[in-house]
Amino acid sequence: MSEASQGTRTLSELDRVVSYHVRTYRLDCRLPGGREETREVATSCLRIGSRRGNDLLLDDPAVSRFHAEIVADEHGYRLRDLGSHNGTMVDGYRVHDIYLKPGSLIAMGQCVLRFEPLLREAEVAISEDEHFGPLLGKSAAMRQLFATLERIAPTDFSVLIEGETGTGKELVARALHEKSRRATGPLVVFDAAAAPAHLLESQLFGHAKGAFTGAVDARVGLIEHAEGGTLFLDEIGELPLSLQPKLLRALEQREVTPLGSHEAKAVDFRLVAATNRDLAAEVNLGSFREDLYYRLAVVRLVLPPLRERPEDIPQLVERFVHAFVDDEPRARRIVASIGDWRALRAFPWPGNVRQLRNVVEGSLALAGDQLPVTFDPALGRRPDALPSPSSTPELDRPYIEQRDELLSRFEEAYLQRMLERHDGNISRAAESAGLDRAYFKRLLRKYR
Secondary structure, eight states, X not given: OOHHHXXXXXXXXXXXXXXXXXXXXXXXXXXXXXXXXXXEXXXXXXXXXXXXXXXXXXXXXXXXXXXXXXXXXXXXEEEEEOSOSSOEEETTEEESEEEOOTTOEEEETTEEEEEEEEXXXXXXXXXXXXXXXXXXXXXXXXXXXXXXXXXXXXXXXXXXXXXXXXXXXXXXXXXXXXXXXXXXXXXXXXXXXXXXXXXXXXXXXXXXXXXXTTOOSOXXXXXXXXXXXXXXXXXXXXXXXXXXXXXXXXXXXXXXXXXXXXXXXXXXXXXXXXXXXXXXXXHHHTSSOHHHHHHHTTEEEEOOOGGGOGGGHHHHHHHHHHHHOSOHHHHHHHHHTOOOOHHHHHSOOTTHHHHHHHHHHHHHHHHTTOSSOOOOGGGGOOOOOOOOOOSSOOTTSOHHHHHHXXXXXXXXXXXXXXXXXXXXXXXXXXXXHTOOHHHHHHHHHTTO
């Protein structure tokens, strides 16, 4: 059965779903050639561009493949340019990231969109459950995600999971696998950012004996290991451009050719990929293949950050307390002793659910047997400030000595905090710091 036919059958079988109301807005579009059309939007994220895969297609050569997006959040409607070649104008000014106001005129190439929020709301399906596999949340955003997961889990659609670090992308992949017809098969997890670039091809596709120096035996790749199951490819945005055509062929032909071999091997697997990058913007920049993006994003899931669903925090804290405290009655007493959730709900949680889990674990360790336990968000805070030099230099010590000492303190703090910001991902930390990955690793070795 083809993915399309299987998907059509499965998507019609969803039940046990309720609905909630979402804000809507209207886009009055003035298009090339004098054409006009109106679009009413009720989705939380609308992608605009000139190629398929967008929610709003603009047939204009001056519009990039993935040009911009409008995201509804707690503050309003946020327009973000996705690294387009010709830019996005709002009310005559070129913008990168801006909140729209009623009547804003958005220009992309020769297309002009007039934004107007509407007073009426639209109904959107959400799951009646407050969990899906290991995922938890009573917020509308999470239950809308659960409704989508319930629909796509039984299919073989490729899935692209996007979201900030710590939002639970691997948990989504595990949940999809556990609820799929492939649940009895293997779930193979691979982090493309953690593997040395020169070994990526061998690890994914395998290699023949003698394929390269040191290849004394043939090796089966991870795609083959996922036979009958699911391959979760984390940090897909780190996959080198040179390997992307080979992954595309594996997805389209359902076969792999090991490195150093001319014999293709059939393989039956489902791919779930994840990234904290904006792959649509990477496509515009030429660092990610457009055809591979389309093939990955048959279903695209965007995980909400924790700061946008604070109502889920009590449930998550309760789960983590029970995970860390073996004594069930004591765990219940700890949760019951939390009288004021305001500090936890108001904290922005830059590290998302992972950071909340760390705060709960750290607070429990500090509290020992005491009650009530104070869950202090400061335990999970990622400091951005760097150490500052002393305002009173020691004039009896040489200049070079004090300068080198200060530089070392800065360097160590900078590297450590950059790593914390990217959850230990050296490739992302080095890119964010504007440094070569190998040089970043050499600097790290000085302080470890």
